[in-house]
Amino acid sequence: MQTEITPALVRQAAERIRPIAQRTPVLTSHSFDAESGVSAFFKCENLQKGGAFKIRGASNLVFSLSKAELEKGLIAYSSGNHAQATAIAARHVGAACTIVMPADAPHSKLQATRGYGANIVTYDRSRENREQITTAIIEKTGATLIPPFDHPFIIAGQGTAALELLEQAPQLDALITPIGGGGLLSGCAVAAKSVNPKIRIFGAEPEQANDTYLSFRSGQRVQVNSDTIADGLRSPMPGELTFAIIRALAEDILLVSEDEIRAALKFLLARMKILVEPSGAASAAAVLFRKLPPDVARVGVVLSGGNVDFDQLAGM
Amino acid sequence: MQTEITPALVRQAAERIRPIAQRTPVLTSHSFDAESGVSAFFKCENLQKGGAFKIRGASNLVFSLSKAELEKGLIAYSSGNHAQATAIAARHVGAACTIVMPADAPHSKLQATRGYGANIVTYDRSRENREQITTAIIEKTGATLIPPFDHPFIIAGQGTAALELLEQAPQLDALITPIGGGGLLSGCAVAAKSVNPKIRIFGAEPEQANDTYLSFRSGQRVQVNSDTIADGLRSPMPGELTFAIIRALAEDILLVSEDEIRAALKFLLARMKILVEPSGAASAAAVLFRKLPPDVARVGVVLSGGNVDFDQLAGM
Numbered sequence: 199m200q201t202e203i204t205p206a207l208v209r210q211a212a213e214r215i216r217p218i219a220q221r222t223p224v225l226t227s228h229s230f231d232a233e234s235g236v237s238a239f240f241k242c243e244n245l246q247k248g249g250a251f252k253i254r255g256a257s258n259l260v261f262s263l264s265k266a267e268l269e270k271g272l273i274a275y276s277s278g279n280h281a282q283a284t285a286i287a288a289r290h291v292g293a294a295c296t297i298v299m300p301a302d303a304p305h306s307k308l309q310a311t312r313g314y315g316a317n318i319v320t321y322d323r324s325r326e327n328r329e330q331i332t333t334a335i336i337e338k339t340g341a342t343l344i345p346p347f348d349h350p351f352i353i354a355g356q357g358t359a360a361l362e363l364l365e366q367a368p369q370l371d372a373l374i375t376p377i378g379g380g381g382l383l384s385g386c387a388v389a390a391k392s393v394n395p396k397i398r399i400f401g402a403e404p405e406q407a408n409d410t411y412l413s414f415r416s417g418q419r420v421q422v423n424s425d426t427i428a429d430g431l432r433s434p435m436p437g438e439l440t441f442a443i444i445r446a447l448a449e450d451i452l453l454v455s456e457d458e459i460r461a462a463l464k465f466l467l468a469r470m471k472i473l474v475e476p477s478g479a480a481s482a483a484a485v486l487f488r489k490l491p492p493d494v495a496r497v498g499v500v501l502s503g504g505n506v507d508f509d510q511l512a513g514m
Numbered sequence: 515m516q517t518e519i520t521p522a523l524v525r526q527a528a529e530r531i532r533p534i535a536q537r538t539p540v541l542t543s544h545s546f547d548a549e550s551g552v553s554a555f556f557k558c559e560n561l562q563k564g565g566a567f568k569i570r571g572a573s574n575l576v577f578s579l580s581k582a583e584l585e586k587g588l589i590a591y592s593s594g595n596h597a598q599a600t601a602i603a604a605r606h607v608g609a610a611c612t613i614v615m616p617a618d619a620p621h622s623k624l625q626a627t628r629g630y631g632a633n634i635v636t637y638d639r640s641r642e643n644r645e646q647i648t649t650a651i652i653e654k655t656g657a658t659l660i661p662p663f664d665h666p667f668i669i670a671g672q673g674t675a676a677l678e679l680l681e682q683a684p685q686l687d688a689l690i691t692p693i694g695g696g697g698l699l700s701g702c703a704v705a706a707k708s709v710n711p712k713i714r715i716f717g718a719e720p721e722q723a724n725d726t727y728l729s730f731r732s733g734q735r736v737q738v739n740s741d742t743i744a745d746g747l748r749s750p751m752p753g754e755l756t757f758a759i760i761r762a763l764a765e766d767i768l769l770v771s772e773d774e775i776r777a778a779l780k781f782l783l784a785r786m787k788i789l790v791e792p793s794g795a796a797s798a799a800a801v802l803f804r805k806l807p808p809d810v811a812r813v814g815v816v817l818s819g820g821n822v823d824f825d826q827l828a829g830m
């Protein structure tokens with residue numbers, strides 16, 4: 199397997215995913231800029247198909263598979279946006295798709311994933327291991343695993359968000375994305391640096407899920423127990439591939455508190471009228487609460503997704 | 515004063531307001547179309563400057579005033595989006611602006627309007643009359659009244675939303691907007707019919723604020739007591755100018771319940787990730803709950819605004 203994530207791989211991805219991924223709009227806001235002290239250009243992946251950037255990576259990998267592979271089906275384990283994205287990409291190519299999800303995942307996510315035609319296998323989080331369940335199904339069916347982040351085609355696919363953003367908003371001097379497993383940040387870093395080698399790359403991570411922050415500081419991958427409202431950023435440690443890229447290309451990882459995430463989400467909703475999920479708002483929170491170096495003037499901010507239940511939103 | 519609202523007046527307005535009004539995006543949604551049975555093209559005035567279409571009409575009138583008029587200042591009475599729009603337009607031309615608002619208006623609206631530099635005069639809704647207060651200020655200062663809907667320049671300004679929509683989404687067979695005083699619907703009707711004489715025009719009104727519905731049915735303006743969560747649609751009766759146009763050009767007024775408005779708002783938020791206020795969602799509610807004639811296939815839906823407090827939203 200090719201493990202080097204090159205700009206060419208991202209450009210290939212941009213071509214490959216064109217039939218399914220939206221070119222999402224870039225929005226600006228005078229009031230956000232006034233509050234944050236920078237000019238922010240929001241890449242609205244909350245308006246993406248499936249409600250998150252995840253379709254970019256999932257479809258890039260799924261669309262690269264052979265007919266023989268597709269006939270044996272696809273499988274992913276995820277309780278969140280990657281599950282829906284894999285299901286959407288599988289349906290697009292007519293492949294069977296199994297998603298392994300915890301039995302206590304939000305009803306709306308189970309329903310949405312099922313709605314895209316996926317076969318859901320649930321497991322008990324306290325007693326069962328999702329990797330084991332997934333491996334057992336793969337051994338039986340020969341299905342191809344679509345991993346959530348640590349795969350060159352997933353990373354390259356996520357990077358297409360930055361390729362578009364830099365076309366839509368040229369002359370950025372920095373780019374920031376949220377960090378879960380690091381697929382979005384690493385892909386966007388490769389893409390952005392290939393267009394503008396001087397662009398400064400930042401990741402935003404919850405204080406309560408600071409695995410990449412600690413890994414970045416120590417120089418090696420660190421595992422943490424995450425507990426944050428940003429459910430898409432709870433991955434316990436960065437990926438091998440993603441962390442190598444982040445170490446090489448990112449300038450810093452910026453931490454945001456739970457309150458800052460909530461405040462950013464509410465600001466985006468109240469002032470910009472767009473719904474962003476807590477994970478997706480982490481990047482905006484870092485900018486709004488002025489965590490960027492003071493000499494950053496024009497920053498691209500990836501809002502990574504918008505899938506939040508109304509009840510969860512109402513409780514914030 | 516010219517009282518005929520011609521297509522030329524709308525085109526003039528489009529030129530005049532260009533320095534201030536956004537060309538808002540038009541969004542589509544597979545899931546909305548699947549649910550409603552039509553292809554809907556959403557004109558997102560919730561993403562407009564000030565959070566609503568009102569800047570179109572207010573700036574069209576304000577920008578048409580003479581220097582001498584502007585020097586005497588502007589005045590409007592409104593507790594809602596028209597107040598903010600008038601304040602924004604006034605600030606743009608450097609004119610003083612007084613807004614007469616009920617003392618119990620939502621704190622966020624008072625604050626937002628003040629934030630745009632307007633001078634707020636509050637009154638007690640139970641004891642005082644806003645028209646009398648406004649008239650007294652006009653007599654003292656010579657300020658120009660910027661009325662909320664029943665003025666040719668206001669109507670023509672609102673119509674620019676439909677002009678844009680028909681450029682962005684050609685080949686619509688119908689257009690629907692919410693109805694408060696009727697400025698948006700009447701302006702959009704004139705504009706849309708001038709581009710496509712066959713387009714069918716509908717208004718959406720809450721069952722609990724059905725003044726235009728009753729007026730349309732009876733052929734004369736009827737006054738009702740309104741009580742709806744769609745606070746922008748609570749005007750007690752249609753305007754003289756607006757009603758004449760609506761009578762001539764609209765095919766029907768469609769009523770929506772409070773629950774249908776809430777459900778549409780939540781659908782737009784959950785599936786399309788955009789925040790629309792209850793008034794703004796009335797048009798989407800009429801389409802989502804299939805109130806349109808069954809032979810309408812492609813409909814333009816004006817989402818008129820997005821200004822809703824987080825607490826109000828959370829309580830829905």
